[in-house]
Amino acid sequence: MPSFSRIDHVMQSVRERIAARTYPPGTRLPSVRAQAKSAGVSVSTIVEAYGRLAAEGLIEARPGSGFYVTAPLAPLSLSALEPALDRDIDPLWISRQSLEASADMLMPGCGWLPSDWMYDQGVRRGLRKAARSPNEDLTDYGSPLGLEPLRQLLARRLVQSEIDAAPHQIMLTDSGTQAIDLICRFFLEPGDTVLVDDPCYFNFHALLRAHRAKVASVPYTHQGPDLHAFEVALQEHKPRLYITNSGIHNPTGARLSATTAHSVLAMAQRADLYIIEDDIFGDLETRPATRLAALDGLSRVVQIGSFSKTLSASLRCGYIAAQSPWIESLVDLRTATSFSSNRLASHILYSALSDSGYRKHLERVRYRLSKAMDQTMVQLEQLGLTPWLRPREGMFLWAALPEEHDALSLARACLPHGVVLAPGPVLSQAPDAARFLRFNVAQCNDKRIFKVLKRALDKELSV
């Protein structure tokens, strides 16, 4: 029988190598014989140590081939944010399910409009126009800041929200997510704390984990972040950044009130906190909420946006509006990490945004959303769910389940029946998160969704 302390020693050394990523996931461990030799212990000690590590799930035996590291990379495992969440339902769960879904899946939990709600006509026109454009536009790299006419157009749009950004203060990105990622690269050191709303867009958690940032959260109210909790969080966690939606908050559909906006900004100034205002749902607003970037004059607020939610998610084009010296550094960072702006997509987007059709398209989408909101509300209330708020715009409805239900079990039960839900714990870390689900009312226009949901609520579906 090999010595326990030797077994422990070998196990500890392998664990350390996995943690230090000397053995990254998928690595084949040294053979039992080689390991025994290099550690100066018996083969049976290694057999026992490997066996126990396999039982822990850190490595796995592949018959005839050896032992392989199964553990995900420690700092960059984006899965399993909280011990309570399994790999199936982690911050990327909804993305993974929704992005991989086959065409026959029903996706009330996904974060975008059905493709026939989007502005395909504008994209088609843009494509035909691009097919006739000069060679450079089709084959050359884009400029560092991105297509100038598009930046001018974005600057004019921002002025309408009282955000005074010159075209050279706007940098095009490949997506809203890439915009946030670049700003995090600019502002954050590993270990910095970032403040988010609770609940919030799940991908903020995944993205911040990729930056090795700590996350603190503040409960979101019907008017914006809870101001008292915000103040406490500033003192307690000294966060460097706050990421929020001012227009239509994801997932609650709430909007920032003018009073709250002013207070948040005053506190940010005192605590030297920078703010990313994610305006990705802005075009769905019927009566625009106050923008932090407008109050602040782009001094400590950076606004980002894209057209993935209203025009096309296939084009990949977003933007950052910020003060000039920051834009300069952000351009360098983008050049270093993804080289150039997306020239072709920018041309197609510019074409789609600059014809009068986009405005009409938005009016139609807002009208459809408002009708879908009413209908979904009725359906959910019939099943005993209670909206946390009756949003007057946007696609999201944050709804509480009847007391005894758990959103994670419900999501698991519905998935095999072709329904992808967005369970609360993916979007919130509050104690009662598992009572909530996020619904996208534009994706709820199929009665099968509510039939499956009803059966799950009636515990007729096995998990």
Place this chain on the structure above:
Amino acid sequence: MPSFSRIDHVMQSVRERIAARTYPPGTRLPSVRAQAKSAGVSVSTIVEAYGRLAAEGLIEARPGSGFYVTAPLAPLSLSALEPALDRDIDPLWISRQSLEASADMLMPGCGWLPSDWMYDQGVRRGLRKAARSPNEDLTDYGSPLGLEPLRQLLARRLVQSEIDAAPHQIMLTDSGTQAIDLICRFFLEPGDTVLVDDPCYFNFHALLRAHRAKVASVPYTHQGPDLHAFEVALQEHKPRLYITNSGIHNPTGARLSATTAHSVLAMAQRADLYIIEDDIFGDLETRPATRLAALDGLSRVVQIGSFSKTLSASLRCGYIAAQSPWIESLVDLRTATSFSSNRLASHILYSALSDSGYRKHLERVRYRLSKAMDQTMVQLEQLGLTPWLRPREGMFLWAALPEEHDALSLARACLPHGVVLAPGPVLSQAPDAARFLRFNVAQCNDKRIFKVLKRALDKELSV
């Protein structure tokens, strides 16, 4: 006269705040009066401290407005890699000059083909085809791995290089640079060391700086990295990753020999080093060099590529081929940091790659490059420059200046005359780097380039 120690104390405290990024670049410092009050010192102490910091260049006075932080962010200033390089000629110099260049600039130093050498016909056909495709392809997010038919096509291409990658081992990215960036995110911790060739593609330095990685380099020979120096670097620096081009090396145009490839891989195995093989110039090869990914069977080598150098840089589409568990983590990282693959670009690229025209286009480009290589060589030799190697393929020529000349001064002198050069120190940290220039032979088809260069060599141009 205020006390020196008090002045020092204030200066130190401001320096620390700038270093800790409590005051990032562009921040307005507290007013002299406010600072005096909060530090409990006299106004004149602050005036003196601010004045000295301004003299140091850390902050600047803007008349009527106050003092602003000028220092770039410490870890993420991608400029000024080496003290010897100024902001004008840093690792991003060539990108910045080339990407921002107006149409009348001559760019023998840039890293891509002129737009009329690219495959615009394939892109135009792809655009027209896309304009008739279903709504989903125009407006929906792409799948996590990216368009399946394109991944299947890439897998078939890889098999031709004896790289056995199933379509699910291939993930599409928005560019070759983004591919490398994601792999760095997967493998690197801040402070890890990465091995690069010397000379190498300048953007590797900028990108690794964004990852806070240390860089060690190995001289590149006509057959690949110098094997002795490689072994020494492994022992000395314990690098985690090695980034290289096997096909056509940037900037020398050399290629990896089979023998060197085998030795590099054997050393990598012993030292537990991972390798990124950047195959972005692969399609320009006439007789393909050995690929590390082929020898290794994608065990510790990850191959990346894109079509920005041969088809279109405007589309933004690259790929990563790697072992499956890594691809899974890379997909999570991409979802977290840029959300989805580039669906529309993938469709257009697939269309362009799958018609027979692309192969004919490549043959034409290779023929033109080979002629341009001969012509450029003659022109440069007439000016007294000596090619380090006579590359038999690709666009790059790495040429030594006559003894007494300095590539940085030459690049500075030529820029106002409309010629963007690629001076050695941007691509190499070797002691004799300033004797070298990288030429892109496809961009050298204008006699004005050599006229300006001759005048600069004759010291007729003022710097």
